[in-house]
Amino acid sequence: CGGCMTGCRFNAKNTLPKNYLGLAEKAGAIVFPELTVESFEQVENGDWKITARASSSWFGSKKVFIAKDLVLAAGTYNTQKLLHRMRDKGSLPKLSPTLGSLSRTNSEALTGAIMPRKSAIDFSKGAAITSSFFPDENTHVEPVRYGKGSNLMGLLQTIMTDGSAAKQRRRNWI
Known part of the structure; x- marks a missing residue:
């Protein structure tokens, strides 16, 4: 579903x-x-x-x-x-200084595709994640399906920008 x-x-x-x-x-x-x-x-x-x-x-x-x-x-x-x-x-002196260096949020960019409202196909039905691939060593792509009524996710949309530095991304967004 x-x-x-x-x-x-x-x-x-x-x-x-x-x-x-x-x-x-x-x-x-x-x-x-x-x-x-x-x-x-x-x-x-x-x-x-x-x-x-x-x-x-x-x-x-x-x-x-x-x-x-x-x-x-x-x-x-x-x-x-x-x-x-x-x-x-100093309570855990043997704990590695690299603690957390490979932990992060999902580091994801949610990209979406929207069908016209009068589509005969209900894309909300089916498995949530159907496949996965790595186009390069830094990118992981998973097509994901959201259940019917999950339209609120659309409010999270904005424009994706290039640039590795935060300031550069903000400038590109504007």
Whole structure:
């Protein structure tokens, strides 16, 4: 249906709360919802001391956990912020200085094609992503289909410009 790109309408997409946390709990993990980790450190016996704060209230109470193992969500924005903050404070001295250098947003330019309103073909029906190719070493192209009713994406449109420097792109846009 193409809805994968904007939100599954049929509850068919795997998500953290729907699938992955349940599977982790079945495997023995203990999940503490609505907490934001502020820091963690390895203690002398090899366990991990994790300091977190309740994220569902203005003045979240502080909680401290001791765990044998610690799993971080790789590549997510807040995990990156936490790791950078801890490295910069000296809490994680062995952490690579290249942390985050290959992480980014999707770095994408959304380009679109619009059909006349009275088209007999409904292009919103079908798989969300059908193919993918790399025309050069810096470009990845994926034709993507959005589900019916995703017209709001059209408001994100603007003119694409050339130029690698931000100032040059802004000048070209004007």
